[in-house]
Amino acid sequence: MKLITAIIKPFKLDEVKEALRDIGVNGLTETEVQGFGRQRGHTEVYRGAEYQVDFVPKVKIEVVADDDQVQGIVDAIIKTARTGKIGDGKVFVQPAEQVYRIRTGEMGPDAI
Amino acid sequence: MIDTGDTAWLLVSTALVMFMTPGLALFYGGLVRGKNVLGTIMQSFFALGLVSVLWVLIGYTLAFGKSHWGLIGGLEFWGFRGVGQAPSDVYATTTPHVAFAMYQMMFAVITPALITGAIAERMKFAAYVLFLGLWSILVYSPLAHWVWGGGWLFELGALDFAGGTVVHINAGVAALAAILYMGKRRGYGKEAFVPHNVPMVITGAAILWFGWFGFNAGSALAANGLAASAFAATHVATAAAIIGWLIPESIKHGKPTTIGAATGAVAGLVAITPAAGFVEPWAAILIGLAAGVICWKAVDLKSRLRYDDSLDVVGVHMVGGIVGALLVGVFASTAVNEFSVAGLSQLGKQAVGVGATLGFSFLATWAILWVVDRTVGLRVTEDDEITGLDLSQHAEVGYTLVDRGGSAGRAAPAAAASTVVVEEPAPVKEGAR
Numbered sequence: 001m002k003l004i005t006a007i008i009k010p011f012k013l014d015e016v017k018e019a020l021r022d023i024g025v026n027g028l029t030e031t032e033v034q035g036f037g038r039q040r041g042h043t044e045v046y047r048g049a050e051y052q053v054d055f056v057p058k059v060k061i062e063v064v065a066d067d068d069q070v071q072g073i074v075d076a077i078i079k080t081a082r083t084g085k086i087g088d089g090k091v092f093v094q095p096a097e098q099v100y101r102i103r104t105g106e107m108g109p110d111a112i
Numbered sequence: 113m114i115d116t117g118d119t120a121w122l123l124v125s126t127a128l129v130m131f132m133t134p135g136l137a138l139f140y141g142g143l144v145r146g147k148n149v150l151g152t153i154m155q156s157f158f159a160l161g162l163v164s165v166l167w168v169l170i171g172y173t174l175a176f177g178k179s180h181w182g183l184i185g186g187l188e189f190w191g192f193r194g195v196g197q198a199p200s201d202v203y204a205t206t207t208p209h210v211a212f213a214m215y216q217m218m219f220a221v222i223t224p225a226l227i228t229g230a231i232a233e234r235m236k237f238a239a240y241v242l243f244l245g246l247w248s249i250l251v252y253s254p255l256a257h258w259v260w261g262g263g264w265l266f267e268l269g270a271l272d273f274a275g276g277t278v279v280h281i282n283a284g285v286a287a288l289a290a291i292l293y294m295g296k297r298r299g300y301g302k303e304a305f306v307p308h309n310v311p312m313v314i315t316g317a318a319i320l321w322f323g324w325f326g327f328n329a330g331s332a333l334a335a336n337g338l339a340a341s342a343f344a345a346t347h348v349a350t351a352a353a354i355i356g357w358l359i360p361e362s363i364k365h366g367k368p369t370t371i372g373a374a375t376g377a378v379a380g381l382v383a384i385t386p387a388a389g390f391v392e393p394w395a396a397i398l399i400g401l402a403a404g405v406i407c408w409k410a411v412d413l414k415s416r417l418r419y420d421d422s423l424d425v426v427g428v429h430m431v432g433g434i435v436g437a438l439l440v441g442v443f444a445s446t447a448v449n450e451f452s453v454a455g456l457s458q459l460g461k462q463a464v465g466v467g468a469t470l471g472f473s474f475l476a477t478w479a480i481l482w483v484v485d486r487t488v489g490l491r492v493t494e495d496d497e498i499t500g501l502d503l504s505q506h507a508e509v510g511y512t513l514v515d516r517g518g519s520a521g522r523a524a525p526a527a528a529a530s531t532v533v534v535e536e537p538a539p540v541k542e543g544a545r
Contacts, residue, residue: 042503055518
């Protein structure tokens, strides 16, 4: 099993969610985050004082999937979250040692 | 001959009406998404800046100068020349002429600000500035002249106590033109556009209600029984409209909403505006109830017609204005106002006033939008629309709930720069963004 973490542009969240639902993903976690990478921040001005803000708002999506589904999920995220402009985000894949469903105590792929 | 009581009331009313525009800014600002709150507030607030200046220079004289062919006022009052401490011979003859002109200024300010609810979240600020100036001079002033400045609708005998046609139907139909010309917001009908600050909406509606006493009761232009009567009609119509809106809403959706109550109140205020000085309280309640129900239905229909009137200017101001303007012809009572006329022929005159406003304002607004679109372009770019008006148009954000790092830039004063604490950057793991 793998934990897939994607950092994407916030306005792409709905599209990515729909795309994942279409390929059978039936749960994900979303968090509003801020960060910076190659995309520059922006300048704000308050009463003439100018501030450079480095952190850009992004959305983080986390999905746990069985190994054979991972590539399909990553491909779907990359395809739908891409605008071709700087700041589209990143996808990370890491091993997930174990998954438990709290309500029933099920383990492993059954618990996903 | 100056009457001190009348003058005092007119000055107070002027300040009350002035306060409606920032109230509108909060009303609209709370209804949009958080990234557009400042852009939306700015559209109303900036109207106080630009329209006030234009009104002194040219707007007032085009509206209230000596009538030419019943269509437009002459230029004798440009720059408020001859608009001084002595009363005018024609308007509000018991108060200083400049008090009347300032009172009218506040109406000129809020009317174009009303339109901004329809084009919220997508108009370039530069385009808005140009639109605002042109619309104020080319649409508002002529219409104000027709109805109040001795123009042809005034001569015809169409009744409009405080601006149902000039302000609300006018702004509402201009909003319709703007919606059709500009198109929908990006993502309309797909994404959820949820009002980001409902308490701000209610605060704004409450300020509008408060200011509206100046708008309607002040339109008596005197501290007298008619002002008191208009005051009462204004309040009870608004109260009834809250009820009128919430009943069908509760039936359809199961629960009454606070935004529904606030919108119903505004619909009632709009509808009673042309009627406030002509109807008795019982009739005001009926007008308010009708406005609540009908405006609710109009806004309900909008979602089915799928045009993007972001904050329902057409459904509330145009429809509410028409309800009020027509019902004056039904309920006007001579017990309230010696100029009251009701009946079929008056209803016909009211319909002429409504129709003329709808036609003229729609076409003239469309022409102005065309010109602005060809010169500076109406819409923000797609990227700017995604970013939001606050950052893309004004380089500010409405809310910072967490400090977002960053540093003081070039223009920051040295003192401010020294207060910025530069922290050690956290160790960056491989693969971090």
